[in-house]
Amino acid sequence: MCSAPAPCLTHPPTLTWTTSWGGIQETLQENQDKTTVKISVLKFTASRLHLAQNISCTAVYKKQDGNSKSFTTTANILFPPWILPSSNCIKTASQIKCSCETIGNPSMILWLLDGQPVTQSTKVSVITEPMNNTYLRSIIILNQTHHRDISSFVCISFNPLGSAYKQFHVDNFILSGNQGVF
Numbered sequence: 001m002c003s004a005p006a007p008c009l010t011h012p013p014t015l016t017w018t019t020s021w022g023g024i025q026e027t028l029q030e031n032q033d034k035t036t037v038k039i040s041v042l043k044f045t046a047s048r049l050h051l052a053q054n055i056s057c058t059a060v061y062k063k064q065d066g067n068s069k070s071f072t073t074t075a076n077i078l079f080p081p082w083i084l085p086s087s088n089c090i091k092t093a094s095q096i097k098c099s100c101e102t103i104g105n106p107s108m109i110l111w112l113l114d115g116q117p118v119t120q121s122t123k124v125s126v127i128t129e130p131m132n133n134t135y136l137r138s139i140i141i142l143n144q145t146h147h148r149d150i151s152s153f154v155c156i157s158f159n160p161l162g163s164a165y166k167q168f169h170v171d172n173f174i175l176s177g178n179q180g181v182f
Contacts, residue, residue, distance in 0.1 A: 001041050002075075005036070006028060019055050026041075078161055082102065088168075097140070098153050100139075102157035103134050105134050109136060113150050152168060152169050
């Protein structure tokens, strides 16, 4: 949504989007204080394909002297999280290390071990690293002496628009002296 004051009803601002991904609907709205605002709504289904795309709205006012003045605002696109295919697990003789990488303005990553939420302890380490405002990486490390009875890891990524998860089965991990990738 893009809005701009419309002080002169006979010459309201022109609102222009930098993209035409969806339908645009414009309205004039009178506020309780009797001021008028022009509103433009661009409707489309946001997804990870729109990540890092610049969507802006420009309001152009024509002045009485024939000149114009413009103001631009850039939209922040929100969409449900998506777990990247680069998420994986490595099993060595001494530990299991799983990495979960997610995009979509994730606010949180939760790990489950055999269906139970993980809490930081001497047995399990969890490191969460925000890479930027749309990308989050979480790493869980389970020491060798504690992973014998574990059969699966689940990474769940949340944000206000939804969630995504990926399950890793310990039986499918490749054992290697240095590293094996699931």
